[in-house]
Amino acid sequence: MPEALLDVRDLTVTFPTPRGPFEAVRGISFAMGREKLGIVGESGSGKSITARAILGLVPRPGQVTASRLAFDGGDLRGLTPKAWRAVRGRRISMVMQDPKFSLNPVVTVGEQIAEAYRVHSRAGRSEARARALAMLEAVRIRQPGHVYGLYPHEVSGGMGQRVMIAMMLIPDPDLLIADEVTSALDVTVQMQVLAIVDDMVGERGMGLIFISHDLNLVASFCDRVLVMYAGRVVEECRASELGQARHPYTQGLLGCLPRIDDEGGRLPVLERDPAWLA
Amino acid sequence: MTATRAWLLSETPTSRAQARLGRVFLAARQLARNPLALAGFAIVGALLVVAALAPELETHDPFAQDLTRRLEPPGAEHWLGTDQLGRDILSRIVHGSRLTLMIVTLVAIIVGPLGLLIGTMAGYLGGWVDAVLMRATDIFLAFPRLILALAFVAALGPGIENAIIAISITSWPPYARIARAETLTLRGSDFIAAIQLQGASVPRILWGHIMPLCVSSVIIRLTLDMAGVILIAAGLGFLGLGAQPPAPEWGAMVASGRDFLLDQWWVATIPGIAIFVVSLGFNLLGDGLRDVLDPKNA
Amino acid sequence: MADVVRQSTAGAARRAPSLLRFARRVGIVAGTVALTFLGLLFVTFIIGRVIPIDPVLAIVGDRALPEVYERIKLELGLDRPLYVQFWRYLTDVLQGQFGKSVLTGNPVIEDIRQFFPATLELATIATFLGVALGVPAGVVAAVNAGRWPDHLIRVLALIGYSVPVFWLGLVGLLVFYAKLDWVAGPGRIDVAYEYFIVQKTGLMLVDTLLAGDGAAFRNAIAHLALPAGILGYFSLAYIARMTRSFMLEQLGQEYVTTARVKGLSEARVVWRHAFPNVMVPLTTVIALSYAYLLEGAVLTETVFAWPGIGLYITNSLFNADMTAVLGGTVVVGSCFIGLNMLSDLLYAVFDPRIRRS
Numbered sequence: 001m002p003e004a005l006l007d008v009r010d011l012t013v014t015f016p017t018p019r020g021p022f023e024a025v026r027g028i029s030f031a032m033g034r035e036k037l038g039i040v041g042e043s044g045s046g047k048s049i050t051a052r053a054i055l056g057l058v059p060r061p062g063q064v065t066a067s068r069l070a071f072d073g074g075d076l077r078g079l080t081p082k083a084w085r086a087v088r089g090r091r092i093s094m095v096m097q098d099p100k101f102s103l104n105p106v107v108t109v110g111e112q113i114a115e116a117y118r119v120h121s122r123a124g125r126s127e128a129r130a131r132a133l134a135m136l137e138a139v140r141i142r143q144p145g146h147v148y149g150l151y152p153h154e155v156s157g158g159m160g161q162r163v164m165i166a167m168m169l170i171p172d173p174d175l176l177i178a179d180e181v182t183s184a185l186d187v188t189v190q191m192q193v194l195a196i197v198d199d200m201v202g203e204r205g206m207g208l209i210f211i212s213h214d215l216n217l218v219a220s221f222c223d224r225v226l227v228m229y230a231g232r233v234v235e236e237c238r239a240s241e242l243g244q245a246r247h248p249y250t251q252g253l254l255g256c257l258p259r260i261d262d263e264g265g266r267l268p269v270l271e272r273d274p275a276w277l278a
Numbered sequence: 279m280t281a282t283r284a285w286l287l288s289e290t291p292t293s294r295a296q297a298r299l300g301r302v303f304l305a306a307r308q309l310a311r312n313p314l315a316l317a318g319f320a321i322v323g324a325l326l327v328v329a330a331l332a333p334e335l336e337t338h339d340p341f342a343q344d345l346t347r348r349l350e351p352p353g354a355e356h357w358l359g360t361d362q363l364g365r366d367i368l369s370r371i372v373h374g375s376r377l378t379l380m381i382v383t384l385v386a387i388i389v390g391p392l393g394l395l396i397g398t399m400a401g402y403l404g405g406w407v408d409a410v411l412m413r414a415t416d417i418f419l420a421f422p423r424l425i426l427a428l429a430f431v432a433a434l435g436p437g438i439e440n441a442i443i444a445i446s447i448t449s450w451p452p453y454a455r456i457a458r459a460e461t462l463t464l465r466g467s468d469f470i471a472a473i474q475l476q477g478a479s480v481p482r483i484l485w486g487h488i489m490p491l492c493v494s495s496v497i498i499r500l501t502l503d504m505a506g507v508i509l510i511a512a513g514l515g516f517l518g519l520g521a522q523p524p525a526p527e528w529g530a531m532v533a534s535g536r537d538f539l540l541d542q543w544w545v546a547t548i549p550g551i552a553i554f555v556v557s558l559g560f561n562l563l564g565d566g567l568r569d570v571l572d573p574k575n576a
Numbered sequence: 577m578a579d580v581v582r583q584s585t586a587g588a589a590r591r592a593p594s595l596l597r598f599a600r601r602v603g604i605v606a607g608t609v610a611l612t613f614l615g616l617l618f619v620t621f622i623i624g625r626v627i628p629i630d631p632v633l634a635i636v637g638d639r640a641l642p643e644v645y646e647r648i649k650l651e652l653g654l655d656r657p658l659y660v661q662f663w664r665y666l667t668d669v670l671q672g673q674f675g676k677s678v679l680t681g682n683p684v685i686e687d688i689r690q691f692f693p694a695t696l697e698l699a700t701i702a703t704f705l706g707v708a709l710g711v712p713a714g715v716v717a718a719v720n721a722g723r724w725p726d727h728l729i730r731v732l733a734l735i736g737y738s739v740p741v742f743w744l745g746l747v748g749l750l751v752f753y754a755k756l757d758w759v760a761g762p763g764r765i766d767v768a769y770e771y772f773i774v775q776k777t778g779l780m781l782v783d784t785l786l787a788g789d790g791a792a793f794r795n796a797i798a799h800l801a802l803p804a805g806i807l808g809y810f811s812l813a814y815i816a817r818m819t820r821s822f823m824l825e826q827l828g829q830e831y832v833t834t835a836r837v838k839g840l841s842e843a844r845v846v847w848r849h850a851f852p853n854v855m856v857p858l859t860t861v862i863a864l865s866y867a868y869l870l871e872g873a874v875l876t877e878t879v880f881a882w883p884g885i886g887l888y889i890t891n892s893l894f895n896a897d898m899t900a901v902l903g904g905t906v907v908v909g910s911c912f913i914g915l916n917m918l919s920d921l922l923y924a925v926f927d928p929r930i931r932r933s
Binding site for chain 3: 052055057060081084085086087088089090093094096097098101102103104105106107115116119120151153154164167168171
Binding site: 416 | 611612624747750870902912916
């Protein structure tokens, strides 16, 4: 097996609370190459915290430990702030849920994209602008020159998310984390955004971690799937083989999905077994 | 011990009392971990004790003049020295704590209910009542507080009661704002709708159901504002518009020591330290309470 | 042709609502200001004419002759109904007529013109100090929330919230003037210079500079340093606390995470991304603190014998000169209202969501 792009072993993230330490992520392990890896799970299962741990952005006072956390052969554990900055954006990038909140409201979208380019290159203002305009075009925005000067409140949700994708891909990273990128969007816009992500990742031969609570979406979009529950990976399989999942939680999730060809009958209620936490 | 702890911290309380005690326990523990808030708690507690036991704690009669022993520096007989009329400064400060406490309490008693009433009425009734009341509130908020209090006292005549009235008149608007904001979030809730369907009258809904739920935020704000009230009262006293002589009001005591500042520093500075410590105590306590009860605004 | 027409009307349609909205906004602000001002006058009217049992007595004193008493009563229009009196008060004030000061014998508006610059100078320098030190302090505290710089700034600010300003002034005079002799004493300038400086602007620093008198300028600074430093500390405490709280809120926003994901340095994340979002509420806080200093100078001016509006009001107060007290209150109140309005309008400058909505 070739050297993995990202190799995570025994990743644990702990937050102190008044009721004692709380483990948001409990020793998960996975490895991935330049592929599309889906992570599914309900809210609070530790998906987003895992993504932030990979970027070294777990907010204080959270504690991250791992026996291995390697990206492209280099160790991510104990990086200096400066070394982290060289990784973030340039090597690993992340698009978040809602562009309404993830774009800075007082900076034009164009400047925000150009800034992402300029941090990692020695490019001048005009070159960064040209690059940003090209990038806006690449995410299928029709009037890049006009959109460049707009403020985030002046663009729609779908366009905002495309702006985010442009901003995160402009430094040409090797791994993109997409954290619930479509959850805040209308169904019709969701598909457009997904198509853009798919194209861009394919064209650039990047790795993608696609985080979602939508089992069907992940199954159809990704190559492989991790199912997380209460901070653990309870199931890992090829997306196409999700139907044959062994873990009762995954089976439960699948069973809860309504099917258009199956009329009548109650949907089963998802059951949880405290033994899964052990 | 550990059993009690586990019971208090249980995430699945079996009764309302248990849930409530658990929350109080967590809040108290958080407060106890904050040394500044504890210090504030101690200072406010000490103020209460000193005010309650003033007659026992004073070493001299706070009003007894002794012109042969005027302006004596701090020493064995007079621990904090004497003022220009030979009165014992320590005893006067101990006695003055009652005045400070009285001002603070009376202002709180006037301002809290007044703001609560105006705010809940505006928030619950809405419409033109809301518009009129909130416009009035905004107008009062846009006034300079100290100057307005000065003008009121000037018109009403100096004295501690008038100072309290003047401070109250200028301090109620923020409470009305807070109560209105809380009421607006409550107004649409299902339990209020349920009471309305049972045919409860407006005063009953306001008094019995909305006001009790707004009280806690008003009280927090009162704690936070107490220091400001103490400072304004002391300022009025310093200008000679608050408590009148021979009352041992701390601000007035600072003013009376002004003329001897360069040679007998203790007369003016020591009462000022008392004002500072007490208002710091309220500030620390209020700050800690806010951290515990409202982590958003920490 | 039709295309051109359509485009131009579309352009006009796009522009017009924003212009309309802007006009609407200005209108709302102006209306609020007018209403607040009316409220202020109403309250001062009540204080001056209704609360005292006999406003004539307050002016003429209890030893006046009955003829004088009657004449003043008619002069004040006190025989007319209250709403007529209020209308007269309103029109007088709008023409800048506050009546005559009993104490100085001048029209109150003249007195205020004399005394106001001293307060303005003091409050302006103090606000400048408060902003220059308070904003960075608040940002540093927020960035280091829960660590020692935060605790240090918090304690400094809490002390500022708790210390009586008049006491701090006295202690400052005792230590820095009497004992250490680092600053000059009460007043705006030494008597030696006082009569040589032509009062052009009324601002001592400017007037001494205009006179080209370096020694007088340094002397004016020595007088200003302590009161301005003390008021500046109060302004600093308030501004630092508010900046910290606004900044903490912004640092928790998702766009800050975005900025970090992009690989920006912490300094850039804080100053280029979070801070501009803080500017909006911060302008309000700065305007408010400036307004508080204009009024809070009352106690400081008393301690430092600073001939400003606060000293004018308190002196008039002790001489039972209600006309002067109320005139001063209206002027300070108007500054207060004006600054509030200014901060409302500044919102639009810093926030594109309001500027371009």
